[in-house]
Amino acid sequence: MSGQLFGLGVGPGDPELMTLKSLRLLKDSPVVAYLAARGRKGRALSIVEGFLSDSQERLPLVYPVTTESLPSTAAYDALIRQFYDESAEVLATRLQAGQNVALVCEGDPFFYGSFMYFHDRLADRFPTTVVPGVCSVLACAAGLGTPLVYRNQTLSVLSGVLPEEELKARLRGAEAAAIMKLGTNYRKVRAVIRDLGLLDHALYAERATMADQRLCALKDLPEDENVPYFAMILLPGDRWEATS
Secondary structure: OOOOEEEEEOEOOOHHHOOHHHHHHHHHOOEEEEEEOOOOOOHHHHHHHHHOOOOOEEEEEEOOOOOOOOOOOHHHHHHHHHHHHHHHHHHHHHHHOOOOEEEEEOEOOOOOOOHHHHHHHHOOOOOEEEEOOOOHHHHHHHHHOOOOOOOOOOEEEEEOOOOHHHHHHHHHOOOEEEEEOOHHHHHHHHHHHHHOOOHHHOEEEEOOOOOOOEEEEHHHOOOOOOOOOOEEEEEOOOOOOOOO
16 A cells, blocks of 8 residues: 655644644654755744654655746746656655655745645555645744734735736735735835835744744845745734724
């Protein structure tokens, strides 16, 4: 019999935010796979490594290239597609040998999670279980102490990689928004928010729930600040108070 593939959402950074189900399946899996940039440990492994035993195989899947922009060049797309194809086959060899594999993913596996690309390639070949995790949007809201949406308000989750005019158009009609994937896109995103007159309403979070987290009003962050890719800007919905 083949092994089972587990896509485990391990949360935004604080190991205590892992679910009990993720923790149980993690400890029971002989192979623990994780994604990482070349020369780095990987965020997901950093979250879970304190729970691993010496007998568990740690299987790194190393990106051939990392970038904070998303070029549409055929060469880039082909390179990333090849990486996922080849990495999926690495996992398949373990699964075909009857080993269960836990692929850990920071945040939630299906919310901008890289696990989804492995799911597309393997879920129709091997028994697969996906365990949701606390996503970064919710971690940032909790850290900042701000409700995101009240009553019937709609939350828009946007990528900071979007072109300036498209980002501006989407924010104009948004009741509340979370803008992810900042990094080198920060200056553009901040300028859009300023131009829309939303600077006083915006909140900033980076590495939420981690020891080095930073939480503040966006207006207090310099416009030339160097911010990490794993940073976010929140534009909460208008406050609503229940009345008797």
